[in-house]
Amino acid sequence: MCGIVGLVAKSLVNQTIFDALTVLQHRGQDAAGMVTCEGNRFFLRKDNGLVNEVFRTRHMKRLMGNVGIGHVRYPTAGSSSAAEAQPFYVNSPYGIALAHNGNLTNAEELVEQMFREDLRHINTTSDSEVLLNVFAHELQHQRKLKPEPEDIFEAVSKVHKRVKGGYAVVAVITGYGVVAFRDPNGIRPLIYGTRSTPEGEECMVASESVALDIAGFTRVRDIEPGEAIFIDMDGNVFTKQCAEDTKITPCLFEFVYLARPDSIIDNVNVHQARMRMGIKLAEKVKGLRPDHDIDVIMPIPDTSRTSALEMAKHLNVTFREGFIKNRYIGRTFIMPGQTQRQNSVRRKLNPIELEFKDKVVMLVDDSIVRGTTSKQIVQMARDVGARKVYFASAAPPVRFPNVYGIDMPSPEEFIAYNRSVDEIGEAIGADWMIFQELDDLKDSVSEGNTDTICDFDSSVFDGYYVTGDIDTAYLDRLDEKRKDAAKVVPETIDHEDEAPADLHTEIS
Amino acid sequence: MCGIVGLVAKSLVNQTIFDALTVLQHRGQDAAGMVTCEGNRFFLRKDNGLVNEVFRTRHMKRLMGNVGIGHVRYPTAGSSSAAEAQPFYVNSPYGIALAHNGNLTNAEELVEQMFREDLRHINTTSDSEVLLNVFAHELQHQRKLKPEPEDIFEAVSKVHKRVKGGYAVVAVITGYGVVAFRDPNGIRPLIYGTRSTPEGEECMVASESVALDIAGFTRVRDIEPGEAIFIDMDGNVFTKQCAEDTKITPCLFEFVYLARPDSIIDNVNVHQARMRMGIKLAEKVKGLRPDHDIDVIMPIPDTSRTSALEMAKHLNVTFREGFIKNRYIGRTFIMPGQTQRQNSVRRKLNPIELEFKDKVVMLVDDSIVRGTTSKQIVQMARDVGARKVYFASAAPPVRFPNVYGIDMPSPEEFIAYNRSVDEIGEAIGADWMIFQELDDLKDSVSEGNTDTICDFDSSVFDGYYVTGDIDTAYLDRLDEKRKDAAKVVPETIDHEDEAPADLHTEIS
């Protein structure tokens, strides 16, 4: 998961991009980057760390220009290197910088192809660098001294033909403007909006509508699957559908967990979708145990709060905040001669004892992946006196890998791997375990937009991959890579001690 | 406001102190510091920034020893300098490092006195440096080669006689152990707990019980007003009442806003106290407007969530999360030639439109100080379609300065300054404004501990100062200083660009 933003404005864009990245930070806390463009010159700053850490006053002073793009990165097992922060840059043609959210499923073939056809060298394992070079290659082939919107759209069309996977992309072309586009299945979100200023209209594209909100932009609409938007240096906006056979099958996990509740994705209000998930959970409880003995319903903060609240309301059960989330992120240092400590859930959550004492509590989480945290939470609830601990997941069991940009562990590590629902409950120590039905989950979301949403990328739940190119061989290869990567990636990183030294990201 | 922690353990303390400071971070995000002690040697690391930023692997490696103290600092108008992070250190006698939470109201006299009596130089404007030197002076006067617990308690007794104000203090004495004490009125909180390890018992003192929780310590009890606790290097715990005429009058604002909900202060569960605040607010609503037209009750996240939830429940009104808080802190950069932007509340909160549309909303906040944020929030609610906006404060109007360690603006800047409740409502644009009654607030807290809590420091609400030494002259002087400080302190600071160069805190 990553967050992206692109902006063509009438004055300096650095602060606005910074603000937008800050509210997109939930989509990636691993690295951040920004490219701005003034006249014929690019300025880049990127590094591992939070937005707040990566951009200091001295960097902002150098990020000149009224046009730019930004990125926040989620750490992925396959490419956790500090050297692979985005945006990436190529100087040929025109000078292009690009950032993206998603994952290409044919990146390796493209790397080879690109070298063979165009002698382009890819220096990292990031598929953003691949995507940038594919786009650059297609644009260069047209050999236009001054590319028109049509030329750029033409290049995007060719990109859609060559790359596979889920992706939302934003790029800046020196001297011409910002281009953004979304994969033909609309798996990853992308939205745009405008802001009026005395100097003229400004346009922003971003992963989520909250980025528009914070900067005072008015939401215009989602970029459609396969569609591209181009904003030239003067702020003129052009859009075009650049793919065939497109459909809106957004990633279901965005609504379950990834997106901010105050975002609107593909016309669905995320907050409302989560409320509906809670209602449907309540109905399931009623159906299964009409005479349930639940005393109190509690969310595992923060994501599941919305669902849990509605669930409680519809069951007419008391809702309480039993766990307090530690807002400030800790870190485990490994002293010489020490072995790594158990990374306890206590570092993240603290229970309020009196809310548990002698009660039957129903804990609600958005979803369960590995289940290790859930298990610790259940135990913690017991430790502070809960009589019984029930556990509800607003999403169905996660059983399949994600190949469209959400980093997940190897399937064997899923708690649901080879386990029935009851077995899962047993595994995490719950007295009762319930999961949302997949159809209920889909309905929770699609009820928000019955017009255009066809279906979803629900692959992590049902193993169905909308791009149609994912086979067992691919998944096995992916799993192998994940396991290899997992071996070398340490659990906790002090960024400062892990300075990169590569072509595009250097820390002194 | 600050947070403090002290620890005598059986193995390295650096990670545990780091963890404790992380969960106390809400008490101060301005600076952090730690001193550890190994054998006869102190190790110090302190700097402006979050706990996570101040302590990096290379610092942790140097923070050796099984004994130590830590501190997080809240920025105060009077001493915002980066050079004044805590702990402070003096080498005479014994080598002592000290950190504190609170404020001395006679610091200036003490500085003079200390120079006159003992030629001790105070190099900063921090009253922690003053407190440290008073304590050091008293300890030195006993001229013991090896101070016994009684000697240390004797010194604390003398400190209580000389210093005035509210304070919770933790100090480490090289080669002897950790001492902690609390002011005779118990204004600032201090608690301790123990943890069993195979090597023996470990003891921690901290501002709040959450610090004990995260590290797996069991809460023993609050340090009593005027009491001191001394833990020697072997982990033996000694306590003694070191003051006369003590009483428990804890700061009411800890329960309203400062403390974490999952903390227990003076035997009062903060979470439960806040629930009672919500209930009493509900009763007030019922009394004033039995036929109210409230459609939905919403907290201004995060503190007021507990109160708002109970208020909604007792009024049988729908509770909803209408505002989403931006979890990641933004920053406003001032570019050359730019003037500073308005610091909009939008950077902190984002409304979910559909929860407001055509509704009568009751917004609940923990308290109102300046009212500028409240005003913007009310406007924001209207902008997204609220039919009427009501506003409830879980605390009474803030009308008087705090002199015990909570930094507040000048009284004239309070929205309640020279305004009735209705006028306050009008000033923030609310259709209806209600405040908690002071007695209700006090009851909300004291119902949690009817045994030992006598009264509260409720000075910000009623102007009554429990230490009995605060007169108009003092308050005027304080106000003058605050205004002077406010003139030079910029609103946003990029710590890195403001490197200190003083005796105890240097950044390269």
Next chain:
Amino acid sequence: MCGIVGLVAKSLVNQTIFDALTVLQHRGQDAAGMVTCEGNRFFLRKDNGLVNEVFRTRHMKRLMGNVGIGHVRYPTAGSSSAAEAQPFYVNSPYGIALAHNGNLTNAEELVEQMFREDLRHINTTSDSEVLLNVFAHELQHQRKLKPEPEDIFEAVSKVHKRVKGGYAVVAVITGYGVVAFRDPNGIRPLIYGTRSTPEGEECMVASESVALDIAGFTRVRDIEPGEAIFIDMDGNVFTKQCAEDTKITPCLFEFVYLARPDSIIDNVNVHQARMRMGIKLAEKVKGLRPDHDIDVIMPIPDTSRTSALEMAKHLNVTFREGFIKNRYIGRTFIMPGQTQRQNSVRRKLNPIELEFKDKVVMLVDDSIVRGTTSKQIVQMARDVGARKVYFASAAPPVRFPNVYGIDMPSPEEFIAYNRSVDEIGEAIGADWMIFQELDDLKDSVSEGNTDTICDFDSSVFDGYYVTGDIDTAYLDRLDEKRKDAAKVVPETIDHEDEAPADLHTEIS
């Protein structure tokens, strides 16, 4: 002026390149950079600062691979930006990193041409980025999947045809090896050598032979004007003459001042050349004033020591070190509210009073450009009691701009501008002023290699530019740019406070 090095070895190259850059540091103290290549991956580290400052342990750990290039940069008025450290990189074709020493006189035309022909974007004002793109363009045009040495030499041939000026270049091509070449007039120096290891032969190219010395490489020979050398990944060495009408006309200033005395350039021992300069100065003195009254001859350390010693010997006059050079570089900080202090020569040199007292001293410097330092030195000699102060320059008066990579002030700032030799002496306050004759200077050098050196680039002395393309219009434009740049470039820079934020060099 810059220094370059390229290396293909049998084990890690980072330490050897570091060492080589350290002994080439006299050619540029402004910035340093290194690219290494392992497998298909490049690693880059570059920044403003000394070699020692730029490369820290954490960077070295990342600079993996047995192949690499390095660069030290001299600050030039036109491109002093921190963002323009070398090497530069392009990913198409193959991935190429390049560094160079020298100056292109047709860089601006090339930038335009390159965009027109190839849509290549140049993001800085550095002509190294231009050179890299020209080379990349020519290599790409051959469209070879695997370029053979012949293909690379072909590309170099085309570069020679397109670019004008003086240049010595080193580049690494991912997966293929290191290529280096020298301009057809041999203005800038370039030499190579080999080292035997148990694993096979290693090859280094460098600006000066001292880089070979320190790393234990045996000097093989200078790269000839127009010649290119290619060392493949296995260490096989290929060379080819890639230009027509080549001639060896090395920059005379290398021998006067730039090069280390222990270097051998175009088969001329620099140390010996400088000794001959001293002898010829002695002869001139004898000719002009056979009965001179010189008591003592002193060098202005360090460069002129060699000449001054021989001059003294041949005049049979006592040689003394009258000035002690401050080895550690100072810096002038500008405090808020202060105006900049005069940058006194005292920060660089300190006279030993007793060596001057009542004596007639002949001061010897390698050359005189602005004359401001010379004037201060003469005055300093008088201040400590010299009876008469004579001044000898081992080079003729500098009267013309350098366009081949040596940064100099605007001609009007030369002390020799519109002044006769006597007037220069008067201007700097000397009682007698003598300059080397140009022919004597040329002879001093060419006597070391009468076989192959045709002539010299002596443009700064006589205004004759060997490349034949320098006209008044060009020089006027250059002067204009220099003056503009001078306006904004501060005299002293604290690198740390001037962090870059561009595509290739970022400092956190």
Next chain:
Amino acid sequence: MCGIVGLVAKSLVNQTIFDALTVLQHRGQDAAGMVTCEGNRFFLRKDNGLVNEVFRTRHMKRLMGNVGIGHVRYPTAGSSSAAEAQPFYVNSPYGIALAHNGNLTNAEELVEQMFREDLRHINTTSDSEVLLNVFAHELQHQRKLKPEPEDIFEAVSKVHKRVKGGYAVVAVITGYGVVAFRDPNGIRPLIYGTRSTPEGEECMVASESVALDIAGFTRVRDIEPGEAIFIDMDGNVFTKQCAEDTKITPCLFEFVYLARPDSIIDNVNVHQARMRMGIKLAEKVKGLRPDHDIDVIMPIPDTSRTSALEMAKHLNVTFREGFIKNRYIGRTFIMPGQTQRQNSVRRKLNPIELEFKDKVVMLVDDSIVRGTTSKQIVQMARDVGARKVYFASAAPPVRFPNVYGIDMPSPEEFIAYNRSVDEIGEAIGADWMIFQELDDLKDSVSEGNTDTICDFDSSVFDGYYVTGDIDTAYLDRLDEKRKDAAKVVPETIDHEDEAPADLHTEIS
């Protein structure tokens, strides 16, 4: 070895102290520090690194005030920790910061004594911290609210009675001024001078007169052994002899190697003393081998240049610079899995082949300690073709440890340990080895000041310790400590990777 400076001026002192430290940098490149004082407030900056690295613009901006002291530190085996940079600070009495050059031979006893008498804690192993506390203790005992010069001198007198060793000290007392003093044997140098400004006279004390020179101060005179100087805040200068039985026995090694040639120490011109060393060496050669076959005399740069030049002149032998010193300091990085490389002398010196070819060369060095470098240099001379290699040392063989502040290896590591002169020559591979006679060396220096210099600390040559308190037991203990320290101290340190975390020096 260290360098110190103290300054009371009429405007900001930070730049002048910076400049002074820069020209004293040869006395210590390990760490640097500065304390300034404005009003009642101290500002400190200290860290490992060169002056240029430690003080950046942001630090200088904070180093406010017209009064201050500075220090550069030489790394010593016993206290190489980054945490022990100077000045040190105590807040009681008055606030005092102190820095010193030298070594106390009874530091351990003092640490104990001070704790017993005064409960003062010493947190490092630096004897500067000890000295500071002794001084502070003595000053405090007088209990003066405002100390007069006499009080300060009284305290210095008591310091002289308690501490033993060689020391030159500078301290600043908040609000009162700068005090400096020198040990009763005058082992370590200390000098002062004044500068007139429109605002009044300014006064500087420093280790060497060059510090006065660079800042435009006029040398007044050396501080006498046992004497103290006090400059109050208004610039009034007071001096007083504070010890009995004083004598001037300066460290002979200052003249041989440590001091800058342009310094004047105890009225002896160092440059001239070194010239006399060369003359006496020449006479010894004439005496021993009237028909010597020396073709050329060469210094091992830089220190021996002065001696070698005069030696050559008096022998009427050609003088040549055969070795070029690498001005820029290299560093050896240890890559994972690598073993440390031999630290070759080639990293420091490069021979000019033609000066050696077939010649009989006499190499001149200032002194020989371990002899490892000398041996490599002799071999290097042979490698480039020298027919015979002779070696002269301007000082006698070093055979005994230094206890007054010059860090040296363990005596067994001295090349002269248990070896005759011929055996030393053989050990380093020289065809002829000659050493200066001790009496000749003493004469070389004392001829410069026959009035007041009684004798010298020549202990490293003859084992005679002027303080009279050094016995075999002490030396054995010292040796033991040195060996222990040597085990843990790595040869090369990347300062940045070794950040300290202690009470007085922190690096973020």
